[in-house]
């Protein structure tokens with residue numbers, strides 16, 4: 001990780017989401033229980049942002065396949081069977097495992113996915129206020 005300083009912001013975003021927060025510089029819709037981007041009256045929580053919100057689907061379709069592509073085949077199959085809450089837990093818990101060197105690209109893709117989805121969400125909220 002020390003060799004990839006550009007990753008630090010992405011990893012820090014992922015950890016913040018894991019701790020129940022919103023990434024630094026991307027806080028929006030604070031104090032609201034509902035997602036204000038889509039119209040399904042969903043709770044504004046990580047699994048909604050990462051896997052559910054229709055307003056973020058375009059970004060998700062771009063990035064999620066890159067995460068899946070880096071997974072070992074067995075893990076990729078498991079992921080497809082998990083519901084959104086379980087997928088989210090699995091991702092932000094660093095894949096329920098201690099650090100595995102062979103997975104470093106996968107960790108990068110996961111951090112990129114979480115960070116980029118929240119960054120995209122922030123842009124959508126900003127656009128709503130204009």
Ligand SMILES: [Zn+2]
Pocket residue numbers: 035036037038039042048052053054055
């Ligand atoms: Zn939504």
